[in-house]
Amino acid sequence: MSSNRLPSPCHRLYSVWFRHVLVYTRNLVSNGLPPFMDPLIFLAGVGLGLGRYIVSMDNLPYIQFLGSGLLVTSSMYTSAFECTYGTFIRLEFDKVYEGMLSAPITTSDLIVGEILWAGTKGLFFSFAVCVVFAVFGVIPLSASVLAPFVGFLTGLMFGALSLLITSFVNTINHFSFYFTGVLSPMFFFSGVIFPVSNLPKLLQPVAWILPLSHPVAIARALTVGHLSPLLLLNLLYIISLTVITGYFAVRRLRKRLVQ
Amino acid sequence: MADPVLIVENLHKSYGPIKAVDNVSFSVPQASCFGFLGPNGAGKSTLMRILYGTAERERRPETAVRVFGFDPAQNELDIKFLSGVVPQDNNLDEELNVERNLLVYSKFYGMKRREADGRIDELLSFFELSEKRKARIRELSGGMKRRLTIARALLHAPRLLILDEPTTGLDPQVRHLIWDKLRQLKKDGMTILLTTHYMDEAYQICDTILIMDKGRKAMEGPPQDLLDSHIERYVLEIVKPDAGREIASMPVPEGVRSDPSRDRLVFYSNEAHVLRRIAKNLGHGEYHLRESNLEDLFLKLTGRALNELQ
Numbered sequence: 241m242s243s244n245r246l247p248s249p250c251h252r253l254y255s256v257w258f259r260h261v262l263v264y265t266r267n268l269v270s271n272g273l274p275p276f277m278d279p280l281i282f283l284a285g286v287g288l289g290l291g292r293y294i295v296s297m298d299n300l301p302y303i304q305f306l307g308s309g310l311l312v313t314s315s316m317y318t319s320a321f322e323c324t325y326g327t328f329i330r331l332e333f334d335k336v337y338e339g340m341l342s343a344p345i346t347t348s349d350l351i352v353g354e355i356l357w358a359g360t361k362g363l364f365f366s367f368a369v370c371v372v373f374a375v376f377g378v379i380p381l382s383a384s385v386l387a388p389f390v391g392f393l394t395g396l397m398f399g400a401l402s403l404l405i406t407s408f409v410n411t412i413n414h415f416s417f418y419f420t421g422v423l424s425p426m427f428f429f430s431g432v433i434f435p436v437s438n439l440p441k442l443l444q445p446v447a448w449i450l451p452l453s454h455p456v457a458i459a460r461a462l463t464v465g466h467l468s469p470l471l472l473l474n475l476l477y478i479i480s481l482t483v484i485t486g487y488f489a490v491r492r493l494r495k496r497l498v499q
Numbered sequence: 500m501a502d503p504v505l506i507v508e509n510l511h512k513s514y515g516p517i518k519a520v521d522n523v524s525f526s527v528p529q530a531s532c533f534g535f536l537g538p539n540g541a542g543k544s545t546l547m548r549i550l551y552g553t554a555e556r557e558r559r560p561e562t563a564v565r566v567f568g569f570d571p572a573q574n575e576l577d578i579k580f581l582s583g584v585v586p587q588d589n590n591l592d593e594e595l596n597v598e599r600n601l602l603v604y605s606k607f608y609g610m611k612r613r614e615a616d617g618r619i620d621e622l623l624s625f626f627e628l629s630e631k632r633k634a635r636i637r638e639l640s641g642g643m644k645r646r647l648t649i650a651r652a653l654l655h656a657p658r659l660l661i662l663d664e665p666t667t668g669l670d671p672q673v674r675h676l677i678w679d680k681l682r683q684l685k686k687d688g689m690t691i692l693l694t695t696h697y698m699d700e701a702y703q704i705c706d707t708i709l710i711m712d713k714g715r716k717a718m719e720g721p722p723q724d725l726l727d728s729h730i731e732r733y734v735l736e737i738v739k740p741d742a743g744r745e746i747a748s749m750p751v752p753e754g755v756r757s758d759p760s761r762d763r764l765v766f767y768s769n770e771a772h773v774l775r776r777i778a779k780n781l782g783h784g785e786y787h788l789r790e791s792n793l794e795d796l797f798l799k800l801t802g803r804a805l806n807e808l809q
Contacts, residue, residue, distance in 0.1 A: 246580045247609035255606035262603060263594040335590035341553050342584035342652070343607035344576045499514075499545070499554040 252345055256353025257360070259340075264361075275314065275368035282310060283376055298435045300464065307378045308463035309432030311369050311387045312455040315362030315394040320423055322358050323402035324415045331406070337497055347494040355399040355486055362395015363388050366459075383463040390462065393478050394455040400486035401451065407492035426452045431460070454478050504529050504659055504690045505550070506565045511557040512545055512714075519545040520556075521714035527707075532681070532691040534705035536698065536793065538803065542714040543694035544587055547663050550692075551579055566659070580608070583652030587663040589644045591636045591651075597623070598632045601651055608655035615654070622650040626680065642673035649677070653684075660684065662693040666700060678704050698793035708793070712801045722793060730796045731756065731767035735774040738763065739785040746777060758799070767791065 247255065264271055286303050297305040330336040337350055369391075370384035379387075405418050429439070430452035439447055447453055454474040461471055505527040512520040519542045527533040535543040548554035550566055552575030564571055566578045592600050598619060605615030623629045626646040631639060639647065645665065652660060665681070666674040681704050685691055695701050701708045702722045710717040710725075718725060726732075737746060740763070747764055751757050755768045755777070768774050771788065778786045797803075 245609065246576060247607070251609055252607070255603070255609075258606050259592070259603045262599055263592070266594065334593050335588055336592055338553070338586060338588070339590035339592070339651075340607065342551065342579065342586055343604055344579040344609075345607055346576065497553070499548060 246344060249349070252349040253353045253356060256340070256345065256349055257356050260353075260357040261360075275318075275365045276372060278314060279307075279310065279369045279372040282307075283372070283378065298437075303378055304463060305460070306433065307369075307373050308383075308460040309430075309456050311366050311373075311379075311459045311463075312390055312394045313427055313432055313452070314365040314369050315391040315455075316398045316423065316426075316452055318361045318365045319358035319395040319398040320402045320419070322361055323354060323399045324406050324409075324418060325412065327354060327403060327406050328409065328412050328415070331493075331496065332412075341497060347497050348490050350497075351403060351490045351493055352486070354403060355396055355482075355489075358399025358402070359392045359396035362398070363392035366391025366394070379463045380465070382465070386462050387459055390455050390459045393475075393482075394452075397451055397455070397478050397482045397485075400482045400489055403489035403493065404485045407489055407496065426450050431456045451478075451481055502568075503527055504567060505533075505692065506563065507546075507550075508563040509559065509561045510546065510549065510564060511559060511562065512542075512549060512554065513557065518542075518714045520549070523709075523711070523714075523716050525709055525716070525719060527690060527692060529690050530685060530688045531706045532685050532693070532704050534692075534701045534708045535694040535711055536696065536701045536708050536797070537694075537711035537717075538696055541711040543711055544663050546711075547661055547692070547694060551575065551582060551584055551661060580655075581657055582659040582661055583655070583657035585649050585652045585660070585662040585665060587667075589648045591644060591647060593636045595636070596632075597628065597634050597636070597639070597647060600636070600647065601654060604651050604654050610655060618654055618656075622653055626650045627676070642669050642676075645669060645673070646677065649680070657689075659690045659692065662691065664694055664696070666695070666697065674700070698797070702793055710793075710797060710800065712797075717800050718796075726791060726793065726796060730791050730799055732769045732791060733767070733771045733774055734789055734791045734795055735766040735768075735778055736763055736787040736789075737765070737778070737781070737785070738787055739781075745780075752777065767795070 283303075286306060291303055294302045296302055340350060341347065367388040370379070370387050373379045374381050374384040402418070405415075409415060427433075429447050430436070430450050431447070432452070436444055436447045436453060454477045457474050458471055461467055503526040507526070508524045510520050510523045511518070521542070523542075523546065525533070535546065537543055545554055549556045549564065550571055552571040556562060556564065556572065567581050569577045571578055592603065595603065601619045601622070602615060605612075605618070610618070620629075623632060626649065628643060628646060628650065631643060636644065649662070649665065652662075660681075662681075666677055669677070678700070681691060685704075691704075693700075693705070705722060707720060708722050708725070709719045718729070751766070752773055754770060754773055755766050758765045758767070766774055766777060774788055778788065
């Protein structure tokens with residue numbers, strides 16, 4: 241008989257997270273390199289082409305404006321992929337969750353662990369973008385220290401939201417609606433490409449409903465160094481949406497895992 | 500005798516209009532092997548899942564479920580910590596190799612790395628998988644995957660092992676290997692609970708079997724006792740239909756029962772010589788005289804074969 245005691249909730253979350261780290265680090269090159277390649281390609285594209293036509297945006301060099309937005313969009317996409325396609329495969333095809341539930345792990349441990357992992361990937365992806373941008377002087381070094389933390393929050397938020405979406409999906413193809421219908425428009429209208437203030441007056445409040453607008457606002461403020469107390473509202477939005485969607489994701493996915 | 504490891508009283512579970520488990524009660528003493536025998540869809544898996552909390556039972560006042568004194572509806576984690584579960588599907592982590600599949604589970608059980616490493620070595624060699632340590636899951640044969648899934652359930656040295664159809668779809672050699680290992684574990688004090696639709700599996704390793712049919716308990720007891728008290732000792736099967744036609748037209752001798760529901764002519768009796776007399780005009784290979792088994796018992800009880808779908 242093992243002398244161990246029943247693992248604590250923290251340990252259980254850690255062990256779910258550990259499983260994902262183990263899987264991710266197995267292919268370190270193919271998983272670890274692309275996050276650094278993406279911003280390089282962006283720099284080449286904007287630096288060599290687009291940057292000649294659009295020099296500045298909202299009183300910022302355009303490369304810096306766009307770059308500060310991209311700090312968090314990479315986090316959004318990676319956590320959304322992880323918690324839609326990744327989760328669905330673990331849930332329906334590989335039955336990984338079913339196996340995990342035969343160990344002392346609850347369904348909430350599983351789902352919250354999944355959200356934490358999405359946050360971790362968000363952190364890593366925005367860190368990769370930061371490193372590249374800081375090396376090329378696109379964003380100041382001071383900003384790049386804090387930006388991965390915004391990437392972490394972005395990952396948590398889109399992880400939780402995507403898990404909630406996944407709980408409604410029965411066929412893996414349906415995720416394309418989420419990506420082309422929700423995430424792509426968000427990429428264009430959340431202040432990444434152009435400021436929200438350039439939108440028609442009527443549409444501006446709509447843009448602030450979109451989840452991505454809030455981490456973008458924080459990331460840009462960090463880049464510019466204009467920290468205002470209003471950013472706390474953005475932070476509050478991110479935390480609230482994460483908690484609410486996370487709560488319903490746990491409830492709905494539990495129904496799929498427990499008969 | 501010590502308290503039973505497992506007590507189930509008046510358990511019910513429905514999926515919509517279908518009753519998967521219909522008023523089943525039983526208890527399992529320590530260091531014994533208890534088997535659920537029944538065709539696919541008899542409610543065996545559902546019953547197992549209820550025990551470790553991945554299916555919810557119907558809430559009724561007369562129902563009680565206790566595993567090591569814990570109720571799965573409240574203390575699912577305590578039960579899972581003391582038990583090892585081998586689900587019907589192997590559900591191994593395809594994205595990790597053999598060794599790491601076990602390493603991840605050692606974390607789930609809160610084991611220290613050094614303890615886990617030692618235990619992984621031990622189990623891989625116990626299940627003859629040491630050479631496959633670094634192999635990917637998709638490189639393993641069906642039998643290897645099954646052994647690895649059982650090894651995974653034993654990682655934390657549980658006191659109860661729950662196996663849902665441990666050898667379905669495996670070749671005879673692997674089945675015997677798994678049976679040997681299970682017998683060895685039982686000798687070391689492990690309590691084993693398993694489901695099966697193979698009568699030889701139930702007969703060979705279970706101390707007690709519970710025959711399930713359409714969610715209900717049809718019969719319970721030690722396999723040999725059930726055979727002794729519910730079915731004749733010998734069975735004569737007429738293999739060739741032509742040969743059977745003539746015999747079918749003759750009156751059935753005293754002390755012999757024939758079963759018209761089966762797809763071939765079958766006679767049962769406690770006396771082998773009476774059956775031999777029926778077959779006296781038949782040539783070699785035209786009949787089969789043997790001892791009765793659980794399959795015959797199940798058929799007598801339910802009118803259906805064990806491997807039929809319900």
